[in-house]
Amino acid sequence: MRIGELSERTGTPRRLLRYYEEQGLVVAGRSANGYREYDERCVDRVVQIRGLLDSGLPTRVIKQILPCLNTPRAIHFSGAxxxxxxxxxxxxxxxxxxxxxxxxxxxxxxxxxxxxxxxxAPAAPQAVESVVLVPYDLAATA
CATH class of the missing domain: 1.20.5 (Single alpha-helices involved in coiled-coils or other helix-helix interfaces)
Structure with a gap:
């Protein structure tokens, strides 16, 4: 996919995607006309990077831990x-x-x-007492 689609799918500005590439956080191939081409896996990678940046980690640390996010059982943390x-x-x-x-x-x-x-929630129907209606005679009260 090209940079515009990756930007759209991740909500990340193109400029930031180019910066991530400069920092070695994502890798883009090049098409015959020189356009950047990103692998489908870059969508998840960019989302991970954004989350790590939002949590306050600098890009130099993110670059070191990104390999751990792909294969957590084979962690090789050089330069720690x-x-x-x-x-x-x-x-x-x-x-x-x-x-x-x-x-x-x-x-x-x-x-x-x-x-x-x-x-x-609608109240459960309550039992109503029986009421006997007695006709009211207005003449009897006069």
């Missing part, structure tokens, strides 16, 4: 400096806190929705 490891540990802790907070918020919203649904 103490700084990189510390960054990943901080990011892991921050994400764990965020997940906990999001889980708490999700549960609170669910409980609220359940309470609202119960309150809005």
């Amino acid at each position: 400096t103490p700084e990189t490891i510390a960054t990943l540990e901080r990011e892991h802790d921050r994400l764990a806190e965020r997940v906990e907070c999001l889980t708490h918020s999700r549960d609170a919203i669910f409980e609220y929705l359940e309470a609202v649904r119960r309150a809005q």
Whole structure:
């Protein structure tokens, strides 16, 4: 697919896609006319990159961990400096806190929705007492 389609499918501006390529985060082939051609797997890759960038990781760290996202059982982490490891540990802790907070918020919203649904549910028919209607005679009261 060409860069425009990848941009559209991932919601990522073309300029950022070119930047990801410059940083070695995605790889594009070239067609005969020189246009960039992206593999279908680039869609997921770009979504992963955006998520990692949104979580605060710099592109140099993302470049190192991207291979781990494809084959998590065969992790080869060359060049893992103490700084990189510390960054990943901080990011892991921050994400764990965020997940906990999001889980708490999700549960609170669910409980609220359940309470609202119960309150809005049609009430079950209640037993009505028998009422005997007695004709009212206006002349008798006069």
